Structure formats: C-alpha cells, structure tokens
Amino acid sequence: MDALIATFYHLTPLPDFATLQAPWKAKLLEEHVTGTILLTPEGINGTIAGPEAGVQAALEFIRSHALFAGLTWKESRASTNPFPRTKVKLKRETIPLGHPVNPQHAGEYIKPADWNAFIMQPNVITIDTRNAYEVQLGQFAGALNPATRTFKDLPAWLEQTLPADKSTPIAMYCTGGIRCEKSTAYLKEQGYQQVFHLEGGILKYLEEVPAAQSLWQGACYVFDDRVAVNHALAPVESLQICKACNAAINAADLRRGGCAHCRDLN
Numbered sequence: 001m002d003a004l005i006a007t008f009y010h011l012t013p014l015p016d017f018a019t020l021q022a023p024w025k026a027k028l029l030e031e032h033v034t035g036t037i038l039l040t041p042e043g044i045n046g047t048i049a050g051p052e053a054g055v056q057a058a059l060e061f062i063r064s065h066a067l068f069a070g071l072t073w074k075e076s077r078a079s080t081n082p083f084p085r086t087k088v089k090l091k092r093e094t095i096p097l098g099h100p101v102n103p104q105h106a107g108e109y110i111k112p113a114d115w116n117a118f119i120m121q122p123n124v125i126t127i128d129t130r131n132a133y134e135v136q137l138g139q140f141a142g143a144l145n146p147a148t149r150t151f152k153d154l155p156a157w158l159e160q161t162l163p164a165d166k167s168t169p170i171a172m173y174c175t176g177g178i179r180c181e182k183s184t185a186y187l188k189e190q191g192y193q194q195v196f197h198l199e200g201g202i203l204k205y206l207e208e209v210p211a212a213q214s215l216w217q218g219a220c221y222v223f224d225d226r227v228a229v230n231h232a233l234a235p236v237e238s239l240q241i242c243k244a245c246n247a248a249i250n251a252a253d254l255r256r257g258g259c260a261h262c263r264d265l266n
Contacts, residue, residue, distance in 0.1 A: 003081040004052040005035075005224075006059060007203055008073035009094060009178040011043035011103040018090055020065070025088040027061045034083035035224075038091045042103060044068070045094040045178055047224065049081045074176060074203040076233035082225035097182045098152035107184030107195035110171065112205040115198050116215050119143075119171050125162070126171045129154060129179045130221070137228050138218020140173065154183060162192070169194040175220065177201035206231050 014020075017039040024037060031054030037046035044062075048055060063071050110118050119126045119140065126143040128135050135145045146157040162170070170192060172180045180197035187195045198205060202220045209216075211231045219228040219236045226235040 002077050002079060003049045004055045005047065005049040005076045005078060005082065006055050006073040007047045007076075007176045008059075008071060009043065009045040009176065009181075010068050010071050011094065011178075011181055012067045014039070014041055014043055014067065017041055017044075021088050021090060024062065025086060028058055028086045028088070031055070031057045033058045034081055034086045036083070036087040036089065038089050038094055040091045040094050042094055047083075047222075049078070049083050049224075072200075074200060074207060076203070076207075076229060078226055078235055082235075084225075095151055095178055095182065097155065097186060099155050099186055101182055101185040101189055103181045103185050105185040105188050106181045107170075107172070107188060107197050109199035110196050111199050112208040115171075115173075115205060116209070116213065118196065119215070121169070124169045124171050126173070127158075127183075129172050129174045129183045134175070134221040137221050138216065141215045141217055143173070151179060151182075155186060158183075158187065158190075162187075166191045167193050169196065171196045171198070173198040173202060173205075175201050175222065176203050203229075203233070206233055 020039055024039070028034070028048065031050065033048050033050035033054045035046065035048035037044060037048065048058060059071065059073060062068050118124065119142065126140060128139050128143045128145050129151070131149060131151070132145070132147045139145065144161070146154055146161070148154050148157060162168070170187060172183050172195070174180050177198070177200050180201070184195045184197045202216065206216065206220060206229070214231060216231060219230055221228050228236040230236055
C-alpha cells in the first residue's frame with residue numbers, strides 16, 4: 001500500500017513548544033503515522049508518512065493550533081513507508097545556522113512557476129544552500145555550490161564570495177524551503193537589499209513545474225530511506241546513505257571501496 005509523505009515547516013514564535021510534544025505524538029501514533037517533527041521556540045519542521053487518511057488527519061490536527069492554521073506542506077508518495085518510527089523532538093532551533101537570526105526577516109518568496117525566469121536573469125546570483133553531499137546528486141542549472149559540510153559553514157562562504165554591492169539580487173534555494181528562511185534572513189541582516197528564495201523549495205518546484213520546462217538537473221536528496229527522488233518525486237532506486245557522511249552512494253561506489261565523498265574529505 002502506498003504511503004503519503006508530507007514535508008512541512010512553519011516558523012512562528014512558539015514559547016509553549018514543549019507542551020505540544022505529548023499530544024502531537026499521541027495523534028501520530030493514533031493515525032499510524034511515522035516520521036519526525038521538530039518542535040522549537042522558533043516553530044516546527046517535519047516530514048511524516050503513512051496512510052493518506054492518517055497523514056491528512058495528523059496535519060489537520062496540527063493546523064487546529066491557532067499558530068499553525070496556515071500550515072502548508074509538500075506531498076510525495078512511496079511504495080513503502082520510509083520512516084520506521086514516530087518521533088516528536090524538542091530542539092533549540094529548527095535548523096542551526098551558527099548565527100542568531102530572526103526568521104521573520106526572511107527574503108521574498110519566488111513561486112515555482114516564476115523561478116525559471118527569475119534565476120535566468122543575468123544579474124541574479126543563484127545559490128544552493130544545501131550541503132555538498134546533497135548538491136552532488138542534483139541542482140539548478142547555473143547555481144553556485146558553496147560545497148559546505150554543514151549549514152553552519154554557509155555564512156563564512158557567503159562573506160567570502162558575495163559581491164560588496166549589497167543591491168545585487170540574490171536567489172537561494174534548498175530542499176523544502178526552511179534553510180532559506182534562515183539564510184535569506186541572515187543576508188538581509190547583513191545589509192543585502194534584494195534577497196529572494198524559492199517558495200516551498202526544490203520539492204515544491206518538482207511538484208508544480210513540468211519536467212519539460214524544468215531547470216532542475218539530477219535528483220533531489222531527501223533525509224529518509226528513499227535517499228533521493230527524481231523529477232516525478234519517485235524514489236531513485238539503488239541508492240543508500242553513507243553512515244559516515246550522509247552522502248548518497250550506489251553499488252558502483254561500494255565496489256570501489258566505499259563512499260567517494262568520504263575519500264575526498266580525507
């Protein structure tokens with residue numbers, strides 16, 4: 001039976017975040033939904049999977065909280081559930097950048113339908129905010145790859161790479177959108193005036209933009225047992241995750257003695 005997979009985040013000040021852990025986990029278990037939701041003082045971030053009715057019920061339960069009434073999500077499907085367990089975790093941040101920023105200062109959204117035209121403008125700098133092991137599977141044509149090992153490495157790369165002219169238009173993207181909420185807020189707090197990001201991230205783009213019109217090249221890394229998805233949001237077969245560095249590896253890598261990414265790091 002196919003599993004519905006929902007990826008979502010919602011950033012809003014959440015001082016009572018710890019009180020949500022028990023009831024949210026109980027609801028997921030009741031609906032036979034697995035995956036992980038992070039609860040933090042700055043909002044939530046999660047990916048869940050299970051029977052369609054159960055996932056929809058869990059999402060509506062989350063939306064019943066006044067602060068999450070506007071929650072949206074990206075959907076995909078898999079032949080089996082990619083998550084073995086149900087987790088609702090308490091964290092200090094949805095994703096650590098290494099610099100304190102206010103996500104409410106994030107840049108301007110670009111809708112997937114408008115993304116191609118926007119990043120093809122000659123004066124726009126397009127930046128992939130994901131880590132090197134994610135980018136190696138696929139990225140947008142013409143995007144800069146910071147080759148970071150963790151998200152915390154990104155601010156230093158931005159400081160060293162971006163032009164001094166802070167009116168330069170900058171477009172950023174990531175898997176589901178949450179990293180760009182922080183990275184674009186960081187750039188705006190550094191004085192950059194024209195900062196934009198792909199609304200809903202790569203996953204929403206692949207969901208809405210036909211492959212024939214797409215500027216996406218390759219596969220999109222995802223953080224579950226699917227490892228990566230293609231343009232149709234179907235799992236890419238024959239990939240597994242290196243337990244040392246999180247890179248995606250295939251049978252050829254294993255025949256050559258293991259993860260090429262790890263060998264490059266060493």
